[in-house]
Amino acid sequence: MLEFIVLFMLLFYAPYALYQIYLILYSILFDDRRSFMKEPPLPAANNLIVAITTNGMATDVVEKIIRKVRSYGVASEIFVIKEARDAFSYSCREVIVPADYVCGGGVP
Secondary structure: OOOHHHHHHHHHHHHHHHOOOOHHHHHHHHHOOHHHHHOOOOOOOOOHHHHHEEEOOOHHHHHHHHHHHHHHOOOEEEEEEOOOOOOOOOOOEEEEOOOOOOOOOOOO
16 A cells, blocks of 8 residues: 555656756756847836835844845835834835724734
8 A cells, every 4th residue: 555655646746856857957057038038128117116114123124125225226215114113213205004003803
């Protein structure tokens, strides 16, 4: 009986294993240039919207993320979604979640 279970698992897993090996080799040997060439480039650059959520416990990390996004040099709007108790003033637009807000599941 054990031999049939092992055979069954081997027969069903083998195609997935071979396909996984194929994908790994393809990603090593070829690049995505062909797929990029299929799509025409955008006529104008899109704006990037970044939303960073925080509870106010790691303000330095949030500021580092904001600086990193701005260093990319793309048109972007950055929002920090923070709790009402967070008194830190971030270097971008802020969305303040009211203290009495309760999620749909009833969790504050």
